[in-house]
Amino acid sequence: xxxxxxxxxxxxxISLKMLKAMVGIGIVCACLxxxxxxxxxxxxENLKAEALNKAISIVIPGMVTKKxxxxxRNNNLLEVNNKDKSPHLLYAGYDENGKLMGLxxxxxxxxxxxxxxILYGYDPEKQAITGFHVLESKETPxxxxxxxxxxxxxxNFRALDVSLNEDNVTLKHKITxxxxxxxxxxxxxxxxxxxxxxxxxxxxxxxxxxRQMAPLINRHKSNLxxx
Amino acid sequence: MSVPAKTKTGxxxxxxxxxxxxxxxxxxxxxxxxxVQVIGMCPVLAVSNTAENALAMGLATAFVLxxxxxxxxxxxxxxxxQVRISCYILIIATFVTMADYAIQAMSVELHKALGxxxxxxxxxxxxLGRAEAFASKNTVETSVLDxxxxxxxxxxxxxxxxxxxxxxxxxxxxxxxxxxxxxxxWVVMMLPAGGFFTLALWLFIFNAVKRAxxxxxxxxxxx
Numbered sequence: 001x002x003x004x005x006x007x008x009x010x011x012x013x014i015s016l017k018m019l020k021a022m023v024g025i026g027i028v029c030a031c032l033x034x035x036x037x038x039x040x041x042x043x044x045e046n047l048k049a050e051a052l053n054k055a056i057s058i059v060i061p062g063m064v065t066k067k068x069x070x071x072x073r074n075n076n077l078l079e080v081n082n083k084d085k086s087p088h089l090l091y092a093g094y095d096e097n098g099k100l101m102g103l104x105x106x107x108x109x110x111x112x113x114x115x116x117x118i119l120y121g122y123d124p125e126k127q128a129i130t131g132f133h134v135l136e137s138k139e140t141p142x143x144x145x146x147x148x149x150x151x152x153x154x155x156n157f158r159a160l161d162v163s164l165n166e167d168n169v170t171l172k173h174k175i176t177x178x179x180x181x182x183x184x185x186x187x188x189x190x191x192x193x194x195x196x197x198x199x200x201x202x203x204x205x206x207x208x209x210x211r212q213m214a215p216l217i218n219r220h221k222s223n224l225x226x227x
Numbered sequence: 228m229s230v231p232a233k234t235k236t237g238x239x240x241x242x243x244x245x246x247x248x249x250x251x252x253x254x255x256x257x258x259x260x261x262x263v264q265v266i267g268m269c270p271v272l273a274v275s276n277t278a279e280n281a282l283a284m285g286l287a288t289a290f291v292l293x294x295x296x297x298x299x300x301x302x303x304x305x306x307x308x309q310v311r312i313s314c315y316i317l318i319i320a321t322f323v324t325m326a327d328y329a330i331q332a333m334s335v336e337l338h339k340a341l342g343x344x345x346x347x348x349x350x351x352x353x354x355l356g357r358a359e360a361f362a363s364k365n366t367v368e369t370s371v372l373d374x375x376x377x378x379x380x381x382x383x384x385x386x387x388x389x390x391x392x393x394x395x396x397x398x399x400x401x402x403x404x405x406x407x408x409x410x411x412x413w414v415v416m417m418l419p420a421g422g423f424f425t426l427a428l429w430l431f432i433f434n435a436v437k438r439a440x441x442x443x444x445x446x447x448x449x450x
Contacts, residue, residue, distance in 0.1 A: 014307065014309070017307050018307045018309055018310045021302075021305055021306050021307055021310065021314060022310055022313065022314060022317070024305075025302070025306075025314050025317050025318060026317060029317055029318065029320075029321035032321050032325060033321055033324050033325065036324070036325040036328050036329070037328060040328040040329065040331065040332040043332040044328070044331045044332050047331075047332070047334070047335050048335060051335050136339075140418070143414060
């Protein structure tokens with residue numbers, strides 16, 4: 001009984017001290033994090049928007065203004081607000097006279113090292129891909145990341161043919177990646193020796209995305225053209 | 228000619244004797260966290276592929292180390308010993324989160340390159356080790372000095388690795404091409420394996436220098 005009463009008097013004070021210390025430090029830390037978050041948030045969002053704008057102007061040269069579109073469940077194109085958190089899929093770029101310069105489409109797939117997210121330019125007049133820019137990649141430095149750096153590889157995307165059939169629903173030719181130097185047709189991509197899987201991944205991502213997006217863009221062309 | 232040399236050694240001697248510089252130099256050189264203690268290896272090997280990444284990672288770690296050492300030292304009589312580790316982790320995690328936001332606000336590219344390794348500073352044993360072994364037992368001033376020394380030592384080591392790996396693996400330093408375009412890059416240096424090779428090289432150099440110095444001192448002691 002004696003030991004019990006002793007424990008009763010000492011235990012709560014220690015627990016209370018521990019509780020006070022941890023809660024106190026916790027509150028101070030939470031305040032510090034909240035302050036830093038509030039202070040840096042506008043700048044972080046600015047930088048992210050800037051990076052996206054830069055990427056879009058790479059794939060749509062000559063873009064001055066842009067509009068953002070999303071695709072809903074019924075395969076309809078909807079204009080979305082920039083501050084909207086929904087995933088943006090399509091950006092339409094216009095020159096200073098409001099003429100449609102091209103479209104930038106977000107697409108992703110699995111590369112060699114993980115998810116590969118790209119933005120590619122699509123010209124609805126020529127029905128061709130006009131370039132791409134890697135947004136997110138975990139490809140091996142020095143090997144797989146040649147997809148971003150090799151000028152021979154990027155040359156493939158000057159005017160990669162993705163023209164539609166007469167029915168405007170299916171593509172005439174599927175984009176295919178061939179061995180380096182074996183490109184004969186405008187819808188083929190010369191692969192990179194030493195980055196076979198990464199260059200094939202780019203081809204697959206583009207093939208998958210254009211199969212869905214090219215007919216969709218074509219259907220809403222008039223909608224996209226007016227600014 | 229001999230006069231300035233004499234004053235120089237005198238100045239260095241007085242520097243080494245002062246306890247404050249001794250604490251700082253201990254972290255930077257004598258007990259360098261990477262080259263002597265070999266702790267906190269995860270970021271050393273993972274994000275030292277370019278000089279810029281290495282420097283950013285080193286500075287972020289040094290910042291967290293400085294702030295956590297200061298706070299732990301201030302609170303050393305307040306924190307009960309039963310919950311000290313969780314308190315330290317709470318403090319460290321807070322400053323890591325702050326560093327994470329700060330790097331994001333500085334450059335999206337840099338944040339992408341460092342990736343998950345910023346959040347992993349929380350579990351860098353260098354920081355918790357200094358909090359437990361030094362800051363919790365010493366005054367605020369000496370803890371700050373200790374953190375500055377260890378942080379500088381860690382940044383210096385990371386930079387040594389990053390510079391070598393970027394030079395050989397990419398032919399550049401801080402993104403500026405150093406070698407002519409005909410230079411064949413050593414891809415392996417950019418891969419994780421290159422981190423091990425470079426670390427081994429630096430450990431070899433560091434130990435060789437230390438051994439040479441020891442031999443010299445032994446030679447002096449024995450007439």
